[in-house]
Amino acid sequence: MLNQSIKPMLLHPLQPNQIKKWNTNSLKWDGFRSLIHYDNGKVRAFTRHGTEITSRFPELAYIKLPIKTAILDGECIVFDLTQPTDQPPKYWWDDAMTRFNTKKESAVKQIATELKAHFPLWDILYLNGTPMLKKSFMERRETLSSVVKASETLSVTPLYEDGKKLFLKAKELGLEGIVQYSPEASIQLGTRSKNMVKVKAYQYVICQIASIRLKGGFGWGLTINGRYAGVLEFPPNSDVIRAFNHISKQLIRTENKGWRYLDPIISCKVKFQCFTKDGKLRSPKFEEFCTPTLID
The missing domain is CATH 2.40.50.140 (Nucleic acid-binding proteins)
Incomplete structure (x- = not known):
């Protein structure tokens, strides 16, 4: 698995009237899926389609974890650092696509000073040589939280108990929606599983x-x-x-x-x-x- 492109488990779409009663809910980040491979201090990153994006995101080089190897599952979002400093930082899907489409080394160095990438994570698929796919979501989350401490580059996506309340808040703020995770579910790579669902706040x-x-x-x-x-x-x-x-x-x-x-x-x-x-x-x-x- 390590240092190879893999197809992650995809989100199954639900309508707002189908929100689950699971107590493991998070905001849906508006960027693109990113799988980060950590190998004894060296980092590579891939999209869910298998495109390697390591060279496009120099921020990844600053990741340091207290482990030997891991595959972290999350999203890439991008903040515009050119916004007025008296406003809270905001991330934009457009900026994530701009970073994704910037490939030339000189252009990458320049744009990274203006549009800063961050990688909020929600899962860990592999740790120290062992796949974690058969473990429950909550077991994997506990491991993820013990491995990743918040930094300018990485964070662990917060979980909330009330999915309906979180969805209404996402809609109020104009955010993309929510994600719900079945607490006991394992991972089936390459599938669109009903154990991990998305509810978009159109x-x-x-x-x-x-x-x-x-x-x-x-x-x-x-x-x-x-x-x-x-x-x-x-x-x-x-x-x-x-x-x-x-x-x-x-x-x-x-x-x-x-x-x-x-x-x-x-x-x-x-x-x-x-x-x-x-x-x-x-x-x-x-x-x-x-x-x-x-x-x-």
Whole structure:
């Protein structure tokens, strides 16, 4: 296992009305899955797809643990150090993707001074030459807490007893959601197990459809009260598209080779994960029309 890419156990999605009564719950970090391999002071890191990212994150070189070997399971999140110092540090999914996509050595050194990576952990899969997959989640958590002390690079994700209360707090703060862990469960690598579930705290907003993509796949350009909010790229059902296309012909302002621009009269309710750093909707999905002429 050590120093080889492995496929971790993935989170099984649940709806908010399916939240478990487990007393082992954590916030869902908005970054990307990272598996950290510690081998006698040397560190390597891989994504859940097996991509090695060690050279992209010089922060990993500062990890020192009181053990010989381990595989730690967690997330990579990234904080923007250029924010005003009078504001609490905030991590952004956009910044995590920027760090992930920065590969050139000189660029990595520069960006690491502005966008700082941190690795919150929730599990340990391997310790001192022995896999820990058959141990219960709580046994593994106790071991993880004894091995990892909080630092600028690593921390152990806190657990909370009340999943419903934690979910409501995550939603209130605009966070991605929660993760729930079955206390007695072992690990099945490479599976999407119902012993570790995620409940996303989706947000909703009313948008106006201001443009239609003409080439390169489906796309509706969205605005919120006149401000551009991104592109809806997940197509709704054919009846919805047909109804919109019928009305949109009367709203055309202009067009070019790629887009047709409309009077932003048609409104719709959109579900999305969060606002991106530049104020756009992340992964917007159509819910329903709000304009009377398009409502059955």
